[in-house]
Amino acid sequence: MDIKRDEQRILHLLAQGGWIEHHRSRSKISEVKCFSRDGWLYPGLDLDLFRRLKRLRAISSSKGQPYRITERGLELVRSQLDNR
Numbered sequence: 001m002d003i004k005r006d007e008q009r010i011l012h013l014l015a016q017g018g019w020i021e022h023h024r025s026r027s028k029i030s031e032v033k034c035f036s037r038d039g040w041l042y043p044g045l046d047l048d049l050f051r052r053l054k055r056l057r058a059i060s061s062s063k064g065q066p067y068r069i070t071e072r073g074l075e076l077v078r079s080q081l082d083n084r
Helices: 005-015 047-055 071-076
Strands: 019-025 028-035
Touching (some): 005 047
């Protein structure tokens, strides 16, 4: 299954150890922020992209913790060279 470029970027960031924090208002997720494993905020995530990743079951959260990549997400992400 092919995924879009912006979805690919987020999944790659999460596969390296990043996470997505969410904030709720009236039991609905109203704001999401994506962080790299170093704690830097990644500006390329919005609610629509978050919902697409959730619909693909590429990310999940348990017990109110930040969203992390799932096994399905790891299957979807294509390998990329890390420029470190």
